[in-house]
Amino acid sequence: MNFALHINGFVALYIFMLAAFAGWVIIGQVPAILHTPLMSGSNFVHGIVVVGGLFALLNASTQPEQIIGFFAVLLGAGNVAGGYAVTGRMLAMFKPSTPNPTAHATPAPKG
């Protein structure tokens, strides 16, 4: 059995098409209130590039490849860690008003 992947041009196009459609649909339903965390969240997701960097670095066999591969992993890791840190901080702030019923936007008689 051989589990190595071989993605040729057309298969790649199918993957790209479906992934692009999925991204468009997923983001299309996000309310404007979450746009900044979402931009940051999608920024975190493309940090997966660090995996590609690791692959390139582990397969490096010359010094230039090693140096550039090192920077690929360094930058990718920065993308991942920073993206997660800021997105997590932003999202942790969104709280509903249910614990505090007085703050709920219901019309009340004048005081």
Next chain:
Amino acid sequence: MIIQLSQLLIGAINLIAAFLFMYGLKRMSSPVTAGSGIFVAGIGMVAAVLASFLYAFTVEPAAQPFLEINLGLAVCALIMGGGVSWWVGKKVAMTAMPQMVALYNGMGGGAAAAIAGVELFGGKATGITALIVTLVGALIGAVSFSGSLIAWAKLEEILKAPMRFWGQQATNALVLLCTLAVGGYIIFILKTGATPLLTMPHLTMLFFACALLFGILLTLPIGGADMPVVISIYNAATGLAVGLEGFVLQNPALMIAGMVVGAAGLLLTLLMARAMNRSVSNILFSNFGTVVKQTQGDIKGSLKPAAAADAAIAMRYAGSVIVVPGYGLAAAQAQTKLYDFVKLLTSAGVNVRFAVHPVAGRMPGQMDVLLAEAGVPYDMIFQLDDINNDFKGTDVSLVIGANDVVNPEARTEKTSPIFGMPILNADKSRHVYVIKRGQGKGYAGIVNPLFYEDNCNMVYGDAAKVLGEMIEAIRGLTKAAA
């Protein structure tokens, strides 16, 4: 055997990771589940990174002797890059979020370009398709890298004025053509085996230099106000570059995650541009914000200052209040004070809501984040389309540090630079109070006739100071009544 097992595990874990990324993004589509969404995506990321160490068992024969060094380098890079970014990301202020996103995004683009660099320097990309995809990914990644760094420097106010010179667009086009020409020459040399004019590493470096220069030149002339849209474009671009390099490395997790972000970023960019009533090409290639020709009609009425205490008491005895926050609120760091004031009003029975314009703050949705940071529950925060018809029946609108987003000229004045931009109808409410630092103009540099309307009063001063006075006034009332 170990090779096949590694490949099986890597394939399976990457598949799960790709699913978790999409599922995580889906959960971010509602404030209720958003927090767990990033956590789900995070699990996928950790699993994918750990699994990629299994690549150690599948390395090419040529790289075998270097495996230990490479593994050491990989661990060092992960700890250094991840550690510094994590630390900075945890302690940076919420108002600095846009530039942090720009910075992290630039890193991602740089990583994608570097992967392409390894492939090119190692001569690993063979076949015309793989070569073209590598070079296109490298170009997009490098432009995203240098462009995002310029965007970061502009938002951080290291670079202040937009830099423009004669023939700029022609220069940019020329640099892009050079990049494409060098890229085409690289493909030509590799496919025909002809003797190149420069050595291959030099050609590759020239290609990257041109691409990086193009990213810088493209971003330099764009003003700070447009940076959010630019960051969003580069976010999509990095996603695309990651997806393309994923194809080169035959890694579907990279392809899927990259392309999902590419499409999502494109949609977000279009939403932002629409909120600003401008096309994306207009933002990228025009000179917004330098010279705005003032062709304004006569303004009737006068500016009527009001004391903070009077405004506060008027709101205390109103039935309904809509607060319109703008970047001035964030600049004065007055979000918490504002929410304290609003809590006083709601406990007195006033119906208070927040109306947030899509481009309030420096990034779409940033104002929502800043309000959330102050503790405002998200069900008190309303977006433009949901609340705009309610201004009509509202007693008081309180505009804080916002200007262009409530300028009624956008509806009527065809010559105005903001004509056609959707605005919050604060002028339709029975009374308007505007908290403003001084008599200056907004980002677009135009006078706001709303401030001269009969039903509008200006409360001048720093937002934090004014809100403090308002809180005092209401507390004073309560004490007097008791």
